[in-house]
Amino acid sequence: MTTTRSLVIEKEMPHPLEKVWRALTQGALIKEWLMDNDFQPVVGHKFTFRSTPVANWNGVIDCEVLAVEPNQKLSYSWGSLGLGSVVVWTLVATEGGTLVRMEQSGFRPDQEAAYKGANYGWRKFIGGLERVVAGLP
Amino acid sequence: MMRTAPDVLFKSLADPTRRALFERLSRDGEQTVRMLTNNSGVSQPAVSKHLGVLKHAGLVRARHRGRQTHYTAQPRALAPLVDWMSYYSRFWHDRFDHLENLLKRMDQ
Numbered sequence: 001m002t003t004t005r006s007l008v009i010e011k012e013m014p015h016p017l018e019k020v021w022r023a024l025t026q027g028a029l030i031k032e033w034l035m036d037n038d039f040q041p042v043v044g045h046k047f048t049f050r051s052t053p054v055a056n057w058n059g060v061i062d063c064e065v066l067a068v069e070p071n072q073k074l075s076y077s078w079g080s081l082g083l084g085s086v087v088v089w090t091l092v093a094t095e096g097g098t099l100v101r102m103e104q105s106g107f108r109p110d111q112e113a114a115y116k117g118a119n120y121g122w123r124k125f126i127g128g129l130e131r132v133v134a135g136l137p
Numbered sequence: 138m139m140r141t142a143p144d145v146l147f148k149s150l151a152d153p154t155r156r157a158l159f160e161r162l163s164r165d166g167e168q169t170v171r172m173l174t175n176n177s178g179v180s181q182p183a184v185s186k187h188l189g190v191l192k193h194a195g196l197v198r199a200r201h202r203g204r205q206t207h208y209t210a211q212p213r214a215l216a217p218l219v220d221w222m223s224y225y226s227r228f229w230h231d232r233f234d235h236l237e238n239l240l241k242r243m244d245q
Contacts, residue, residue: 013240015244032235104229
């Protein structure tokens with residue numbers, strides 16, 4: 001089983017920082033490579049990503065912008081099917097272009113589930129889950 | 138996007154009491170409702186109700202013996218959850234490729 005608590009993907013792309021930033025933060029461009037959306041690069045803005053609905057999933061991902069640091073860092077919450085996580089994009093200029101880093105972390109119950117009082121944390125559970133799954137034949 | 142019907146599974150595990158019950162059954166093996174109620178800080182009817190939800194999600198199996206019901210964890214039922222997480226690894230790798238394609242097109 002791959003690590004579940006944090007997923008990191010990093011890639012150097014031969015394009016300038018400002019251009020990558022535009023692709024990450026302009027709704028029409030985001031739609032081209034990720035999903036249809038009503039994103040705005042404004043902290044606190046609530047938006048959705050929408051993909052094709054399938055059985056038992058309406059295709060909607062509920063998000064809120066958490067951080068916008070132009071050409072450096074973009075972060076939003078990412079919630080679907082009762083599980084929430086946080087996506088953080090970090091851009092670093094390199095000689096050949098831009099190092100693009102995406103981290104999705106903190107898989108946890110979203111607010112709807114969390115208000116009940118998460119004294120028994122999902123994070124802890126995921127740790128237990130890894131052990132349980134590792135023991136499966 | 139999703140392979141099976143994970144929403145029932147996710148909803149059942151979104152509750153901390155149910156996660157605690159499931160983990161306890163995974164760790165300690167088969168137990169009765171009474172054993173699970175002891176030290177749980179939750180009433181027996183509440184524990185029974187939670188176990189019903191876990192059973193509906195396929196996470197526990199009930200075995201009736203006399204007047205007691207014994208519960209065991211069914212960790213294989215977690216598979217959709219594991220899939221959901223590894224799903225994102227594939228998902229983002231694909232999207233990185235799409236992003237690069239878009240960046241190339243933006244040059245033209």
